[in-house]
Amino acid sequence: MQKQVITTESVSQRNVSTEAFEFVRELASELSASTIKLPSFPDVALQVQRVLSEDSASTERVVRVLGAEPMLAARVLSIANSAAICPGGKAVTDLRSAVTRLGFDALRAAAVSFAMVQLRRAKKYQTIERQLSVLWQHSALVAALCFVIARRKGGSADTALLTGLVHGVGKLYILTHAVGHPWLFGDQAAYMRIVRDWHGNIAKALLENWNMADEIVNAVHSYEDQARDGRGQGGQLADVLDVADTLSVCKDVPELLQERIAASKAAARLGFNAEICQTLVGESAEELTALREALGS
DSSP states (O other): OOOOOOOHHHHHHHHHHHHHHHHHHHHHHHHHSTTOOOTTOOHHHHHHHHHHTOTTOOHHHHHHHHHTSHHHHHHHHHHHTSTTTSTTOOOOOSHHHHHHHSOHHHHHHHHHHHHHHHHHHOGGGGGGHHHHHHHHHHHHHHHHHHHHHHHHHTSOHHHHHHHHHHTTHHHHHHHHHHTTOGGGGGOHHHHHHHHHHHHHHHHHHHHHHTTOOHHHHHHHHHTTOTTOOSOSTTHHHHHHHHHHHHHHHHTTOHHHHHHHHHTOHHHHHHTOOHHHHHHHHHHTHHHHHHHHHHTTO
């Protein structure tokens, strides 16, 4: 009988596999619950999401909720005065004027942006601060790109901005929960498989709990599905998100941009080629920078 040799590497792999299994089981259990929440997400940000989802929400009530948190109010003013939202316009200095200038989706984006700053500062996430920062910077860039793409196509730029900003919340949820399973960070391949398989459904559950519009939920949940045909609720928004995500990765690498856009069904449906994408990014450079800064990237 051949004697089994147990090495440090084999023990480590078994530990990682066990940890991954336990983590996935935990994700499945939480996803099946109807109250899935992002940890350390400020209550005021959730309250803003609830108020803005109400058909009867008045400007006065929105101002009152936003004004209860000075840092959130400051973020709203920053976005309202950004070059993308108010190009060459007069700066507003009071919250009521900012709320009037911004649509509800832009206000939702401000609340998400504020919440991310608080989450990144949480002591319990110090060990993943770099990963949180990278994820947020990517989300802010995708959001800004969604804004300028939607504006070019005549869609709601505010809704596209919000969609881009929240498209990574499933990945954020997984990252914050992985802190309790440190073995996972030792095997990036295993971790990325979990992210790939789970982030879409988690994002869908989170956004539904935040009472996000079905259009946004569907776009975030489906944009990576290359088999979709671009029709149905959120279809074009998903295409905008898909192209924005592609541009975020390769906008500065012309050869890769040409390859990815040429192969993109979403880009074809939007009528975009690599040249159009490069022109759009170049012409919108100021707006892209301003939005990313306003969002706290």
